[in-house]
Amino acid sequence: MSSPDEEEGVDEWVPPSRRPELADVAPLPQGDGPCPVVAIAYRDDFREVMDYFRALYAAGERSPRALRITADAIDFNPGNYTVWHFRRVILEALDADLIQEMNFVDQIAECNAKNYQVWHHKRWLAEKLGPDVANSEHEFTRKILYDDAKNYHAWSHRQWVLQALGGWESELQYCNQLLEEDVFNNSAWNQRYLVVTRSPILGGLVTMRDSEVDYTVEAIIANPQNESPWRYLRGLYKGDNTLLVADDRISDVCLKVLNNDWRCIFALGLLLELLRMGLQPSDELRGTIEAINNSDPEIEHTDLATAVCSILQKCDPLRINYWSWYRTTLSS
Amino acid sequence: MGEQGELAAEQHVRYIVTAEKKKDSFESLVMEHLRASGAYWGLTTLDLLHKLHAVDSAEVVDWIMSCYHPESGGFGGNVGHDPHVLYTLSAVQVLCLFDRLDVLDVDKVADYVTGLQNEDGSFSGDIWGEVDTRFSYISICTLSLLHRLHKINVDKAVEYIVSCKNLDGGFGAMPGGESHAGQIFCCVGALAITGSLHHIDRDLLGWWLCERQCRDGGLNGRPEKLADVCYSWWVLSSLIMIDRVHWIDKEKLAKFILNCQDKENGGISDRPDNAVDIYHTYFGVAGLSLMEYPGVKPMDPAYALPLDVVNRIFLSKQQ
Numbered sequence: 001m002s003s004p005d006e007e008e009g010v011d012e013w014v015p016p017s018r019r020p021e022l023a024d025v026a027p028l029p030q031g032d033g034p035c036p037v038v039a040i041a042y043r044d045d046f047r048e049v050m051d052y053f054r055a056l057y058a059a060g061e062r063s064p065r066a067l068r069i070t071a072d073a074i075d076f077n078p079g080n081y082t083v084w085h086f087r088r089v090i091l092e093a094l095d096a097d098l099i100q101e102m103n104f105v106d107q108i109a110e111c112n113a114k115n116y117q118v119w120h121h122k123r124w125l126a127e128k129l130g131p132d133v134a135n136s137e138h139e140f141t142r143k144i145l146y147d148d149a150k151n152y153h154a155w156s157h158r159q160w161v162l163q164a165l166g167g168w169e170s171e172l173q174y175c176n177q178l179l180e181e182d183v184f185n186n187s188a189w190n191q192r193y194l195v196v197t198r199s200p201i202l203g204g205l206v207t208m209r210d211s212e213v214d215y216t217v218e219a220i221i222a223n224p225q226n227e228s229p230w231r232y233l234r235g236l237y238k239g240d241n242t243l244l245v246a247d248d249r250i251s252d253v254c255l256k257v258l259n260n261d262w263r264c265i266f267a268l269g270l271l272l273e274l275l276r277m278g279l280q281p282s283d284e285l286r287g288t289i290e291a292i293n294n295s296d297p298e299i300e301h302t303d304l305a306t307a308v309c310s311i312l313q314k315c316d317p318l319r320i321n322y323w324s325w326y327r328t329t330l331s332s
Numbered sequence: 333m334g335e336q337g338e339l340a341a342e343q344h345v346r347y348i349v350t351a352e353k354k355k356d357s358f359e360s361l362v363m364e365h366l367r368a369s370g371a372y373w374g375l376t377t378l379d380l381l382h383k384l385h386a387v388d389s390a391e392v393v394d395w396i397m398s399c400y401h402p403e404s405g406g407f408g409g410n411v412g413h414d415p416h417v418l419y420t421l422s423a424v425q426v427l428c429l430f431d432r433l434d435v436l437d438v439d440k441v442a443d444y445v446t447g448l449q450n451e452d453g454s455f456s457g458d459i460w461g462e463v464d465t466r467f468s469y470i471s472i473c474t475l476s477l478l479h480r481l482h483k484i485n486v487d488k489a490v491e492y493i494v495s496c497k498n499l500d501g502g503f504g505a506m507p508g509g510e511s512h513a514g515q516i517f518c519c520v521g522a523l524a525i526t527g528s529l530h531h532i533d534r535d536l537l538g539w540w541l542c543e544r545q546c547r548d549g550g551l552n553g554r555p556e557k558l559a560d561v562c563y564s565w566w567v568l569s570s571l572i573m574i575d576r577v578h579w580i581d582k583e584k585l586a587k588f589i590l591n592c593q594d595k596e597n598g599g600i601s602d603r604p605d606n607a608v609d610i611y612h613t614y615f616g617v618a619g620l621s622l623m624e625y626p627g628v629k630p631m632d633p634a635y636a637l638p639l640d641v642v643n644r645i646f647l648s649k650q651q
Binding site: 030054057077079080081082085088116120123124150152155156159160163184185186187190191193194198226227228231234235238317318319321322325 | 366413504512545
């Protein structure tokens, strides 16, 4: 239990009813009504803190002792948004040290990393503190992502800090690092796309595309059963189907993967898309598909795209209706 | 728990109606501020199981109105809590269940929501300014149920949502945010309600959504994450709204949801053998509703309310 900012050196938590500073306050109980709809039971110490909170909140008191009570209430339930609101009101009224406040909320966030209120409080503070805190905010989200590299809140905050306060310099490198640690991290692939498309330092998507294709192909070869890089690869050419079809590396990676594992749904799916867009398959590619075809007597001998579709219907039975529909979109 | 088979409807009803009264319940501590949403989850589930009459509607309506702030027009998550759009929607939805929208100063509530729209078309959750596509959906849904959608700048609202569309066809919480099934539901729902589904590439998004189905039949919210019962709602309703629900294996999903039940004590958990809660109980039953499970009322995928409730709002005389 922490009362971090007001009283230094106090190790034991003192309940509000025993704090001399609150002796004149009459605690205000929760007005639940006689028959609550979704009944909630309370712990006694939590009840006490909230009774004192309600009293000070109702009185509109903006004081250090009120600030301390909000810290206690947040400790019990960091999801209580009304407490956070009141805390912000008090912070403004007291013209409080916002750096110190950022340290306070960071402590809460570390143990409550999926809580909307803490992240919003951080953003509220960061907006006031400005670009000077960009680096420390990036350090913080790095710490959170170290524990959970897919934490959506942390990523949202990181993206906001980048776009509002800066710090793009090492972001692509950070994505590289995360993907080295876990190439299956879809959030990191998403961040990569953000950096490549929006960083004011790099040249934008078209400039970055070539190196990004190489990077992604390498990631796919290392772990073909990974949804994210396949989508990322497709996304690099979004809106530019002609270029996608013309880039040999795309069909090559499909072929390479299928030669090792003809059941790879992602490879088959991308190949199917290329064929539908007019890819003229190499002899090698044609050979690979026909070999797969021939190994299963049930698969009809037909044009390449339809053949790939049939293979998918068998390999991905969970989505058989999707592949059946896809088949209907193929021109005869 | 863990056996396949039927929906333990009676047990779930009992679970919701009695709720937990243990003094040291952790869940009770963290739910206090969002009781309005808890009420929506619990009561909608009761209605889906044809048991809404198990609660006293007058009591519910009274309590809901005790969460109302007449000065602002918004609702808090519980008595004594600040207004927020999250709980304003929950309150309106609960009143819809009981056909008691008459207790509202509709224009006042509508103005509260309208006031939360920002210049770029996005919506804040409350006066403190948190922006998220969740709030776009919540605001649009609330206003539509109150027949006041015209009060916001709909074009701008749609424009903002579209700016959150990603290369995979999905949507995030803000522009550039990773596609996430929960955010996708919010964006698709908002576009559906505003008649703007043409902005969606249905085949592309439909494929992303059906890729959420894992081998165990459950649905996840993002690539390479675990299945969770709550996605049974968000992914499923999104698929229905874009007419692509036949792209998942419904039977396997239903089995997954049923496996997440506590058939003795009632309630549904996020995945098999975990602790149950009201939230996942609602989403599990809602998912089964969308798949027309016998004994469960049909639901509207955009408004997240039973179909008969939505029909009553939109097909009866204009308010």
